[in-house]
Amino acid sequence: MPHAPSRGLTVWLTGLPGSGKSTSADSLLAHLEKQGVFTASLDGDALRAGVSADLGFSDEDRDENVRRAGEVALLLAAQGAVVVVSLVSPRRVARDAIRARHESRSVAFLEVHVAAPLEVCEARDPKSLYRRAREGSVAHMTGVHDPYEAPLRADLILATDRCSIEETGAALVAAVEAALTTR
Numbered sequence: 001m002p003h004a005p006s007r008g009l010t011v012w013l014t015g016l017p018g019s020g021k022s023t024s025a026d027s028l029l030a031h032l033e034k035q036g037v038f039t040a041s042l043d044g045d046a047l048r049a050g051v052s053a054d055l056g057f058s059d060e061d062r063d064e065n066v067r068r069a070g071e072v073a074l075l076l077a078a079q080g081a082v083v084v085v086s087l088v089s090p091r092r093v094a095r096d097a098i099r100a101r102h103e104s105r106s107v108a109f110l111e112v113h114v115a116a117p118l119e120v121c122e123a124r125d126p127k128s129l130y131r132r133a134r135e136g137s138v139a140h141m142t143g144v145h146d147p148y149e150a151p152l153r154a155d156l157i158l159a160t161d162r163c164s165i166e167e168t169g170a171a172l173v174a175a176v177e178a179a180l181t182t183r
Contacts, residue, residue: 007080007107007108008082008108009082009110009176010085011082011084011085012089012098012111013086014111014114016121016142016143017088017129018126018129019121019160020116020158020160020165023165025084027168028084028169029041031173038081038082039081040083040084041083042069042073042083042084043086043087048065056140057146058140063091063094066091066095066097069085070097074101082180090142091149092149092150095111095151099111110175111153113150115157121143130143133145156172158172
């Protein structure tokens with residue numbers, strides 16, 4: 001049975017759709033689970049299908065989606081889990097508010113910008129979102145219709161267009177392990 005660290009951590013993966021957030025999250029979770037670390041995963045698609053199913057894609061609704069994800073992550077991390085959140089979370093103000101909530105509760109927070117240029121994300125397009133947005137069947141697409149605000153003070157930047165999955169995975173694992181040992 002996995003053991004829980006004495007104090008948890010929220011790892012917040014943010015970036016454009018198709019940047020590699022889910023791939024990075026899956027790699028990190030697999031590594032941590034092999035180490036026996038108590039983990040939880042909060043994925044944007046899963047959240048939109050449940051906890052945030054009532055929300056649209058206005059700035060206010062996007063901020064509320066981020067707030068809800070952040071509060072769930074905070075609850076789990078406060079109980080000792082390493083929570084990996086994979087969420088576009090396009091607005092800096094919403095992400096900064098989640099960081100502040102974690103800091104106010106003395107719960108560690110690691111913001112990771114999964115960075116790839118729009119052209120690369122659009123070429124990857126694993127869910128055909130960009131294609132459908134360009135055709136007009138998907139509205140409010142981050143990167144096409146709506147802006148993405150990159151973090152100003154990310155704890156880690158993963159350049160998924162220039163580094164291999166193994167390289168970005170190793171950098172992410174190293175950052176998380178460092179955060180876990182310095183708390």
